[in-house]
Amino acid sequence: MADDTRLSCGRSIDDVWSHLDGAPDEHERSCPYCLEARARLLRLSDAAVDLRTSEAADPTLQPDPGFAASVMGLVRAEVRRGQAIPLDDDDEPGLTISEQAVVGLVWAAADSVPGVRARRCRVRVALRDDADDDAAERVFAGGTLVDVGLSLALQPGTSLVEATTLLRERVTDRVGEQSGLRVRRVDLAVEEVL
Amino acid sequence: MTSDVQPRPGGAPAYDDWDDASLVGRSTSGDDDAFAVLVQRYQGPLFRHALRLTPDRRLAEDVVQEAFLTAWRRLPTLQDPAAFRSWLYQITTRRSIDAFRALKPETPVDTTDPEVLDLTAPGPGPEARAEQRAQLGDLAAALQELSLGQRAAWSMREIDGLSYEEVAVALGVPVSTVRGRIARARAELVERMASWQTTRD
Secondary structure, three states, X not given: OOOOOEOOOOXXXXXXXXXXXXXXXXXXXXXXXXXXXXXXXXXXXXXXXXHHHHHHHOHHHOOOOOHHHHHHHHHHOOOOOOOEEEOOOOOOOOOEEEHHHHHHHHHHHHHOOOOEEEEEEEEEEOEOOOOXXXXXXXXXXXXXXXXXXXXXXXXXXOOHHHHHHXXXXXXXXXXXXXXXXXXXXXXXXXXXXX | OOOOOOEOOOOOEOOOOOXXXXXXXXXXXXXXXXXXHHHHHHHHHHHHHHHHHOOOHHHHHHHHHHHHHHHXXXXXXXXXXXXXXXXXXXXXXXXXXXXXXXXXXXXXXXXXXXXXXXXXXXXXXXXXXXXXXXXHHHHHHHHHHOEHHHHXXXXXXXXXXXXXXXXXXXXXXXXXXXXXXXXXXHHHHHHHHHXXXXXXX
């Protein structure tokens, strides 16, 4: 198949397109094929912007008004609760809290720290590091110990040290006060400065 | 309270001005309020993308709903939050094309064939809505005459603002294929819009 994007001068539509934002290069300025292609591509580019704007505002090109709500109805029917975290020092715990409920506490605490956007979060029952007989033994010290993992983004100008110190404090306090769990560790991963 | 986040009555923060990656991160860990903002943000563009590939409103809504639901279910496995958008477009594109093929039972359907997007079957003819819009109609109509694969690639790049890499993920083809497809789409579109030119030989 012949390359239908190649102009008679040998350049491709892609070459011309890649210069479209700036001034034409030396070849383009003196090449009638490139100049014509450039003019056409500029018109296409403008038309694409216009099409995007007009379609986004066109009432006939929106989903039905109840669409988002119906999607969210289905989504909320499948809310993930995560694993059940035991609250008491019993091998057959009678009382548990869902990981999701604890994650909600972590987010609320993190969102209260200026400049922090809390993202992905995981809460795991802390296991004894030194256990050789039973590697899966959890730790109970007046409350089940948990490890929190949290990814976050920082707003520009936020002090990393101050924000993360405050964040660890508040997460530990809030989770302790409101769930009865005791936070052993808060692992933070700063993914991005916004 | 020293919060920079305005709490809503429900206790969740006001997410409306949050960046996508943060909302995706929250959704990944099960925050349905964050996901609701992503649904608000993407429902229009995805719906219009689906409508470009399949002519039926109801079908387009079904496809987009399925895309959101599938995305919600798969979120826990998502490693890179930045991939979320191309994911939504990938699901929407595949489902739209499947739905479009299902509407035309005489066309062989092979969804496992990665080249299915390369079929040169033209889309439905120019729509009435397009004709009402003078010059914009010209582009909308010209777009409908492109092959499905070119139309999908070009519009994700030029209308929805995806990068070449994102379009490649969405279409499940190499970036080089996407570049070629979009270049051919541009060449065809400028040809088809020739009527705009006043001094054409």
